[in-house]
Amino acid sequence: MQHLLSNNLLENIVDHNAVGLIVLDAEKEVIVWNRWIAHYSGKSEADVMGKSLADIFPELPADMYLFKIVEDIYQDHFPKIVTQSLHRYLFPLYQDIKTKKNRIKQNIILHALNSEEKWYVLVQIFDMTASDRREQILKEQAYQMQQLTQNLQDTRTYQYALLENTLDALITFDNNGHILSVNKAATRMFNHSLEELKFKHINTLIIDYYSLEFKTFLDNIIETVAINSEGKYFPIEVGTGSMFIEEQRIFIASLRDISERKKIDEQLRFFALHDNLTGLANRILFQERLDSAIALAHRQSEMIAVMMLDLDKFKEINDSRGHRVGDLLLKKVAEVLLSAIRDVDTVARLSGDEFAIILLALQDPEQAILVAERILQYFSEPLVIQNFTLKIGVSIGITLYPYESNEADKLLSYADTAMYKAKNSGRNCYQYYSAELHSETLHRKELEDSLRQAIEKQELSLYYQPQIDLKTGKLVGAEALLRWSHPQKGFISPVEFIPIAEESGLIHEIGRWVMEEACMQNKRWQMQGYYPIVISVNLSAVQLRLKNLANDFSLLLRKSGLDAKYLELEITETFLMENADSSLLTLKELRALNVSLAIDDFGTGYSSLGYLKRFPVKKVKIDRSFVNELETDNDDAMIVKAVISLSHSLGLKVIAEGVENKQQIVFLRAEECDEIQGYFISKPLSKDDFEEQYLNVEDQIYLTLEN
Amino acid sequence: MLELSELEHDALTELFNIGMGLAASSLSQMVHEEIKLSVPHIKLTTRDMVVKLLAEETDNSISGIKQYFSGSFNGDALLLFPAHKSMELVRVLMGETLPLDALTEFEQEALSEVGNIILNACLGSLANSLHIEIAYQLPLFVQGGSDDLLDGSSDIILFLWVNFTLMEKDIKGYVVFLLGMDSITQLQQQIAILLREI
Structure with a gap:
């Protein structure tokens, strides 16, 4: 080949070569140094001729791998490669030699050349900078891609775990209603395997779900019924959503078995609706x-x-x-x-x-x-x-x-x-x-309403009926009787309104008012300097059932300042007999306050007198029905006689009410009845009249002692 | 069927072991990490056997380098790795973990350099011990299936497999000498000479 090429041409080829070319002679000294290497090393051909590589690059360490390789090739003559990949520093070559910036990445290939029995070494240096840049970009992209893939995978793993581990069944289906995918919870809920569920129609799982109504289910939660693999129906709650994937509409149903909740709801409903x-x-x-x-x-x-x-x-x-x-x-x-x-x-x-x-x-x-x-x-x-x-x-x-x-x-x-x-x-x-009952009801209702206001409007008042000692003929007390003066209807009888008061519960309020009024009035009279008398007040059965009645009375007495011995409470015989056990305690408590207790309407309740011993009563009031016909009915006379006699033997005082004529007085006095009360003496009087006619009179004798 | 006698086998093993030792020391020096190369297993076998074996052991995805050599005997020398192992090897050597599932240009260069050192060492030991001249070309990076890589010029193969251990990783590599029938005879003759000298 060299025969065909002139030296000049060879030199040109070497100089214009786009790789670095160095030739070392047998003494390992430079004999060829092309322009490329001169340019990037900053060392001219003249500088390096006849020098070894170590001399040319004194900054390189003497034990550098590159030098060793050069040594080796003189030994084995095998071609060698030294790459930038495995060696950080090779020749100190720079894109810009003045500033020593941008060191050139190199691949170096060494060949042993034999010429005329001598060994030469050809060093070729390839600029890998551009490749390196390409590679860096490639690597960067690869890293980013890897990161993305990893993120995507993580997200998928995360979402998959969410889907698979949620307790709700999740089912996706296409717009034909065919199931596309299900999660683990769905297979459990329906007791179907994954394969069984795939490509089933959604309506085979949820009754009438994907139907005309379906539009209204979207983005809502509905309650409906599902059916499992054994054909068992169970209530569910379904939330429905939709999404587009590759321009296909996909629906997703999230199902929750609400059997338990329903059961509890039913139980709660039962409890809420039953006694x-x-x-x-x-x-x-x-x-x-x-x-x-x-x-x-x-x-x-x-x-x-x-x-x-x-x-x-x-x-x-x-x-x-x-x-x-x-x-x-x-x-x-x-x-x-x-x-x-x-x-x-x-x-x-x-x-x-x-x-x-x-x-x-x-x-x-x-x-x-x-x-x-x-x-x-x-x-x-x-x-x-x-x-x-x-x-x-x-x-x-x-x-x-x-x-x-x-x-x-x-x-x-x-x-x-x-x-x-x-x-x-x-x-x-x-x-x-019935119709009559209806009007009666209306009437009662009306009464109840006006009774409610009666206390406030001061339509209630107490009338006092004197009680006279039969022996002395003198005033000993009075029975306080409730009067209601209705602005339109005038006087309304307690017989009419007390049952209404009892039914409506107004009796408590009225009872308290009566008691308070009686005590206050009695105390007022005493303060005015009148001779003290006992005022008796009727206690209703409803009041007597109050647990803290005695306590109320105690407060009331304290408030009015009245000595308890001037208060007498009348309890009907019927009540006492019917509630003997439950009322005994209340009566004892009342007695303990030093309040007198009297039995009203005595004789109507068929009680034995002996029975009375159980109660802390002091007085018996013979019912007017016996007194009324005393003088004509022998039976009544006998009863009255017996009551008086037996009461006395038990240490009880006796008062007769409803006394209306002289004959009755004569009989009662003969039987040594203690007190009387009735129209023969006086009808019940307003407080002013009572005060005027009975209290404002010194030592008045209301009955003469002779017949 | 051509076979190596026990003596020949031992001699070749020793010879290549020297080569591997040199290669290991060169590589260690180069990357400043201790690299061990195991005593090679050697087998003289047919091409078909090697194609089959490599295909099995590498999932038939192989990377490596190939160098043509000539002299007293000639043929191709190849250093082959399972493709993913070759990546592992160069990435350990280059100190990089790349997500790419193919060797980059630089990595191919690096593999060439490593392969060159190993094959140099093997051929060098062979040439030195047998007192023969071998010349060869620069290495080429190759990749593909075993059938493609071992082209059909020769039916007899001198097959070596070597374990690389570096940075706690074991990487199995294969050295393949594709030799012509003449070259095998030559090799055996040279070994015979060597054995006589001992």
């Missing part, structure tokens, strides 16, 4: 049932009956026999009522001892009466509960839809009215609601 004690419907459920019964009856033009029932004397039993017995009794009543009706009918316990019944689809009002009679029949026999034989009465009020009303509230209120009517007309009976 804990008896398991009967409570008032809320009763209202619901009544509303739907009316709606149904309206559609089908049927008759329904609403009954209200109330146990007579339940409170007394509860008080005297204890709550345990009371509770058992209520349970027993619930059983009886349930047995008296059909399955479609409803029995509810509205409160305490108040029950209600709805009878559906009646052909005839007689059917309701039959039910009422069946119930009354049952209670006509005494019940035995925990060894107690209890005589229970039931009062039943009945209304009919649609005759009396077509409104639930009214039906109920009319039945209530009828029930009270039944109660008042003798207990253990039933009463149909």
Whole structure:
């Protein structure tokens, strides 16, 4: 080859070569140094000729790998490569030699050349800078790609874990309703394998889900029913969303099994709608049932009956026999009522001892009466509960839809009215609601409303009826009697308004007012310097059931400043006999306050006098019914005589009320009755008249001692 | 079937072991890490066997370098690695962990340099011990399946496999000499001479 090329041409080839070329001779000294290497090393050909590489680059360490390789090639003559990849520093070559910036990345190839029995070494230096830059960019991109992939993978792993570990079943499906994917929870919920679920239609899992209505399900949560692999239906809650993937609409349903919640809801609903004690419907459920019964009856033009029932004397039993017995009794009543009706009918316990019944689809009002009679029949026999034989009465009020009303509230209120009517007309009976009852109800309602305001408007007042000592003929006391002067209706009898006050609970307020007024007035009179007398006041049965009655009285006495011995409380014999056990404690407490107790209406309650010894009473008031016909009816005379005699033997004083004529006085005096009260002496007087006629008179004798 | 006698086998093993020792020391010096090369296993076998074996051991994805040599005997010398192992090797040597699943240009260069040192050492030891002249070309980076890499010019192969241990990694590499029938005979003759001298 060299034969064809001139030296000049060879030199040009070497100089213009785009790689660095160095040739070392056998002595390892430079004999060729081309322009490329001169340019990038900053060392001219003249500088390096005849020098070794170590001399040319004194800054390079003597043990540099490159030098070793050069040594090696003189030994083995094998071609060698030295790359920038594995060696940080090779020749000190720079893009800009002046500033020594941008060191050139190199690959170096060495060849041993033999010429005329001598070994030369050709060193070729390749500039790898551009490759290096490309590679750096490539690497950077690769790192970024790796990072992205990793992030994506992490996100996928994370989301997959979320999907797989959520308790909700997740199902995606296409717009044909075909299932595309499901999570683990879905396979559990439906008891299907993943493969079984794939490509099923969504409606085979959720009843009627992907349907015309589906649009309204989107982005909402609905409750519906699903069906599992065994064909078992169960309630679910479904949230539905949608997304677009590759221009395809995909739906995602998130399902939650709500069987448990439903069960709990039902339990809660049951508790909320039923009476804990008896398991009967409570008032809320009763209202619901009544509303739907009316709606149904309206559609089908049927008759329904609403009954209200109330146990007579339940409170007394509860008080005297204890709550345990009371509770058992209520349970027993619930059983009886349930047995008296059909399955479609409803029995509810509205409160305490108040029950209600709805009878559906009646052909005839007689059917309701039959039910009422069946119930009354049952209670006509005494019940035995925990060894107690209890005589229970039931009062039943009945209304009919649609005759009396077509409104639930009214039906109920009319039945209530009828029930009270039944109660008042003798207990253990039933009463149909009627037009008269209706007007009576209105009247009572009116009275109740005005009674409520009566205290405020000062329409109530006390009248005082004098009580005279039969022996001395002198005034010893007075009975305070309540008067209501209605602005329009004038005087209203206590016989008329006291039952209303008792039913409405106004009796407590009125009772307190009476007591306070009586005590205050008595104290006022004493302060005015009149001779002190005892004022007696009637206590109602309702008041006597108050637990802290004695305490109230004690406060009242303190407030008025009246000495307790000038207050006498009258309790009816009937109440005392019926509530002997429960009222004894209250009476003892009252007596302990030093208040006198008298038995009112004595003789009407069929009690034995001996029985009275149990009570801390001091006085017996013979009922007016015996006194009225004393002079004509021998039986009455005998009774009065016996009462006086026996009372005295028990150390009790006796007062006769309703004394209207002289003959009665004569008889009573002969029998040594202690005191009298009645029209013969005086009708009840207003406080001013009483003060004027009885107190403002010194030592007045109201009865002469002779016949 | 051509076979190496036990003596020949031992002699070649020793010879290549010297080469590997040199190579290991050169490599260690170069990367400032201790690199160990195991005693090579040597087998004289057919091309088909090697193609099959390499395919099995490498999932038929191989990278390496190839150098043509000539002299008293001639042929191709190859240093081959399973492709992913070759990456592992150069990346350990270059101190990089790249996410790329192919060797970059620089990595190919690096593999060439490493391969060159090893093959130099093997051929050098062979030439020195057998007192023969061998010349060869610069290494070429090659990659592909075993059938492609071992071209069909020769049916007999002197096959060596070597374990590289560096930085607690074991990397198995293979040295393959594709020799013509003449060259095998030559090699055996030279070994015979060598054995006689001992």
